[in-house]
Amino acid sequence: MDHAAEAHRTDLMTITRFVLNEQSKHPEARGDFTILLSNIVLGCKFVCSAVSKAGLAKLIGLAGEINVQGEEQKKLDVLSNEVFIKALISSGRTSILVSEENEQATFVEPSKRGRYCVVFDPLDGSSNIDCGVSIGTIFGIYLRKDDSEGTLNDVLQPGKNMVAAGYCMYGSSCTLVLSTGTGVNGFTLDPSLGEFILTHPDIKVPKKGKIYSVNEGNAKNWDEPTKKYVERCKFPEDGSSPKSLRYIGSMVADVHRTLLYGGIFMYPADKKSPNGKLRTLYEVFPMSFLMEQAGGQAFTGTGRALDIVPTTIHQRSPIFLGSFEEVEEIKSLYAAHESKTL
Numbered sequence: 001m002d003h004a005a006e007a008h009r010t011d012l013m014t015i016t017r018f019v020l021n022e023q024s025k026h027p028e029a030r031g032d033f034t035i036l037l038s039n040i041v042l043g044c045k046f047v048c049s050a051v052s053k054a055g056l057a058k059l060i061g062l063a064g065e066i067n068v069q070g071e072e073q074k075k076l077d078v079l080s081n082e083v084f085i086k087a088l089i090s091s092g093r094t095s096i097l098v099s100e101e102n103e104q105a106t107f108v109e110p111s112k113r114g115r116y117c118v119v120f121d122p123l124d125g126s127s128n129i130d131c132g133v134s135i136g137t138i139f140g141i142y143l144r145k146d147d148s149e150g151t152l153n154d155v156l157q158p159g160k161n162m163v164a165a166g167y168c169m170y171g172s173s174c175t176l177v178l179s180t181g182t183g184v185n186g187f188t189l190d191p192s193l194g195e196f197i198l199t200h201p202d203i204k205v206p207k208k209g210k211i212y213s214v215n216e217g218n219a220k221n222w223d224e225p226t227k228k229y230v231e232r233c234k235f236p237e238d239g240s241s242p243k244s245l246r247y248i249g250s251m252v253a254d255v256h257r258t259l260l261y262g263g264i265f266m267y268p269a270d271k272k273s274p275n276g277k278l279r280t281l282y283e284v285f286p287m288s289f290l291m292e293q294a295g296g297q298a299f300t301g302t303g304r305a306l307d308i309v310p311t312t313i314h315q316r317s318p319i320f321l322g323s324f325e326e327v328e329e330i331k332s333l334y335a336a337h338e339s340k341t342l
């Protein structure tokens with residue numbers, strides 16, 4: 001490492017200092033969010049190190065259990081879940097936790113309870129774990145009025161009520177992308193310092209994009225607007241060049257690329273999965289929150305994703321998110337279909 005070059009970098013802003021600066025903008029802040037986030041960051045560092053050593057540490061493969069989604073849990077799904085549950089409870093700032101890997105919500109005991117509710121996908125992109133392709137962790141945060149026990153209604157809220165959302169991608173580098181409602185910032189883990197450093201300040205998703213991202217293996221079951229949109233990506237009617245298809249199969253990685261390069265990520269509803277595949281609370285909401293904060297859009301096929309009022313903690317929702325103009329085109333195709341003019 002060229003320490004001289006490092007030393008000259010003026011923007012050596014760690015995520016902790018960044019959040020403390022944000023906190024100073026809120027005179028009423030008590031520091032609870034900063035403490036909660038520092039425990040989430042600790043969890044991400046722990047999982048990042050486990051993922052990078054997975055092959056060596058026998059963390060590849062199945063854990064032998066089936067989760068509430070009916071999916072075979074991977075060893076890293078289980079480990080990441082335990083790490084984040086511990087990190088969130090030991091922050092002393094949470095009251096209700098919803099994890100993809102736990103059938104029931106976790107209600108934190110009074111002595112360790114705080115005002116925040118955290119919904120999270122401890123390990124996203126599980127199908128890519130064993131082949132070392134980028135995976136991640138996704139989280140969304142709600143703030144409750146008080147630190148009483150609370151009820152499920154405290155998490156069954158529209159995504160627009162979240163106070164923060166983020167993801168951590170475990171890829172060629174470990175990148176944590178965060179929004180506290182005033183824009184989106186990206187931090188890269190410097191393994192030699194063990195610090196997340198601000199590397200992507202104020203991320204703005206390009207208005208248009210040249211990339212579409214969807215599992216085309218589901219195409220035969222798609223509805224007309226989705227088929228029409230993908231058709232246009234491949235055979236543009238305006239003579240422009242076709243879009244490129246990129247699909248990693250890890251939502252975190254596909255959304256991260258979309259946020260930086262523009263384009264669109266889709267997991268539409270189809271005849272086989274009438275609500276799509278991705279879970280509203282801990283996949284669709286956090287990613288939609290980030291995309292809107294970066295100037296993009298997030299649409300379900302019937303409305304704004306962040307307006308959904310969830311009824312169950314593991315429900316699924318179709319999702320189209322990304323560059324403003326790409327999602328606008330999908331919205332107009334659904335509107336046309338709605339008015340039978342498609």
Ligand SMILES: O=P(O)(O)OC[C@H]1O[C@](O)(COP(=O)(O)O)[C@@H](O)[C@@H]1O
Nearest residue numbers: 121123124125126127215249250251
């Ligand atoms: O294999 P498919 O049907 O394209 O689904 C891929 C999608 O499923 C997921 O892997 C689901 O998330 P989990 O791995 O957390 O269960 C997403 O990351 C990804 O976008």
Ligand SMILES: [Mg+2]
Nearest residue numbers: 121124125283
């Ligand atoms: Mg997931």
Ligand SMILES: [Mg+2]
Nearest residue numbers: 100121123124
């Ligand atoms: Mg998962």
